[in-house]
Amino acid sequence: MTDRKENPFEEPVELQAESMPEAEAPQEGESEHDWTEDELSKAQQDLAKHKEAMLRMQAEMDNLRKRLMRDLEKSRKLALEKIMKDLLQVWDSMERGLDASGGTPTVESLKEGQELTMKLLEKVMQDHNLEVFDPIGEPFDPEFHQAMTLLPSADVEENTVIEVLQKGFRLHDRLIRPAMVIVSQKP
Secondary structure, three states: OOOHHHOHHHOOOOOOOOOOOHHHOOOOOOOHHHHHHHHHHHHHHHHHHHHHHHHHHHHHHHHHHHHHHHHHHHHHHHHHHHHHHHHHHHHHHHHHHHHHOOOOOOHHHHHHHHHHHHHHHHHHHHHOOEEEEOOOOOEOOOOOEEEEEEEEOOOOOOOEEEEEEEOEEEEOOEEEEOEEEEEEEOO
């Protein structure tokens, strides 16, 4: 059995008709019709006040919605600005590598520059929680992998990723791009 006092809104409410105060009762010589018009006039004034309050509240809500949209757009721009600033480091690294090559770049210097740029790009991606995944040897998962083809293989268990054509990416555990893979099947 529940106690009704816990929630006062569930208690039954008795409504009683209010008796009309003597001052508001129709006076001698005043008709009941005049009294009703006075009450109607007061009710119309109350209605006008409530309508004005409602319109103000609607205007405030509209202003709040507009302000929130502006703030959201501003935060998006700031987030992109931070990412772009970090990517400029990668740009600068690639530009320095091209300038440093001078007249005749060697294969070793180009490879070293590319490796350094790749490390810098990986750091930027990690700083922004962009995770690279390379599912080679893992069971095929259609949520994270896009099968490009099936290859018969006796060496590997069926439905296993045997080659990655393009790595996949996740941002904050949300899939950005599935890994394009080749999957094994029974011969």
